[in-house]
Amino acid sequence: MTKISFFKDKLIQIILILFSIVTIEIFLLAYHVDMFIKIYIPVSILGLYTISILIEYLNKKRFYNQTLNILNGIDEKYLIAEVIKNANFTEGKILKEILEQANKSMLENVNKYKHLQEDYKEYIEMWIHEIKIPIATSKVIIENNKSEATKSIDEELEKIENYIEQALYYARSNTVDKDYYIKKCNLQKLVNECIKKNKTVLISKKILVDTHNLDSMVNTDSKWIAFILNQIIQNSIKYSKEQAKIEIFSKLGKENTVLYIKDNGIGISKAEVTRVFDKGFTGTNGRLSSKKSTGIGLYLCKKLCDKLGMAIELDSVQNEGTEVRLIFPNSSYIDMK
Amino acid sequence: MQKILIVEDDEKLREELEIFLCNNGYKAESLKEFNNTIKDILNIKPDLILLDINLPGADGQYICKEIRKESNMPIIILTSRDTEIDELISINYGADHYITKPFNLQILLAKIASLLRRSNMQNVPEKIDAKDFIINLSNNTIIKDNKEIELTKNELKILKYLTQNRYKIVSRNEIMEFLWDSENFIDDNTLTVNMTRLRNKLEELNLKELLETKRGQGYILK
Structure with missing residues (x-):
């Protein structure tokens, strides 16, 4: 609140006061009153008025500045109604009341959607558990009944399974609550399973798989990391060239353990490599007719890694290959998000 | 023959599992009602049980816990619940393995075999008698007419797989998949080398004509 804006608001009041002083002065002149009174009345009116609006100005300035400061200091601005100080003037009290009511109604609205989302996630989880049974049966x-035809169906089932996994983790990645469990896992075991x-x-x-230096333990959720690893390896397979090779190894650092997944596939162009974790980004590779990328895989990996408190990085040289790094923090305490 | 009990409420899945286990040399039985699951299981006294978690009545984890109070039988949990917590609870309640649906059937078989081997050590098949020769699993050798030749781990596994699928054409990919299941990620060239060495060793035992190469299709053990 600046002085100018405050006094602009008071402009009519000031004009009226000045106008009434002028009128009073005219009357006083007309009735030949004592000189002292002629001066005393306008000066005292003006003086008292000035004092009163100065007090009001300081009062409001203090309140609004304080409120703005608090607002700037908090991350979740909508919480302002909870922390706003009590005002000692009517407008401030009304403002507080309005904020409180608006906030309450917004919270109810947000909760409604939270529940809807939670419901939906539960439904998806249940659906996924259900659909896994007919897949297992198939x-x-x-x-x-092994034959060429069933073998081919088996390959298709494999694809269905992968899409289902993706849907499950997509639902899981979007909720605020934590439904993972971090414990010590052996990297070799995780990689072998995948x-x-x-x-x-x-x-x-005919893809060559070379795993080495994997004998270390990391703190993570084995199921989630298996999903992430699977996405990465499937990308390596999907974008492989002749004489393909996938190399998987780890390096133990002071603060973290890094798992490298390196392939010699078609790689990603420099212009696109920074966008691979964006949702729905398919890039030139993904739009090749044979690849059919959804732009979800790596996006999900990144999101899940964030939730697990670990990092994922990707480097690539076009026509030479791609290297993905999963970085596990070594400390047993992990900042749970 | 060892008896495996399937505790699964999906009718079709349990029927197919029964067929699958029978095809692989086990006697398979399944529960059709789930009112007294724990009692029924203990009465049947199987050598191993495959247990689902989501069952009508008592859930699988509870059943697992109750059975452990009475018996040491191997329990494999077979479920579509795939969270780490479910797995931990099941293992804590005494399940031996936790496999999520849809499962890799070869891995399921391997786990069943290893559990059964552990639970009744007297039944360990130390030797596989293939009529023309004997595979001795305890010291990785192949024996014919008192002549003994040592095999490497890979050669032994390949020979074992060929023996299991005797008189059938086995593709190179199938052999590789079998080796990969035991976490031996060999490539095509290594397989060629292993096959050549295996053939040479068979030749030393005058068994060369048993192993035939079917060009473009794979191998067959006659």
């Missing part, structure tokens, strides 16, 4: 049926999961396509595409 897989056993395939195993019991390679085994993709063995059919890795073998049929």
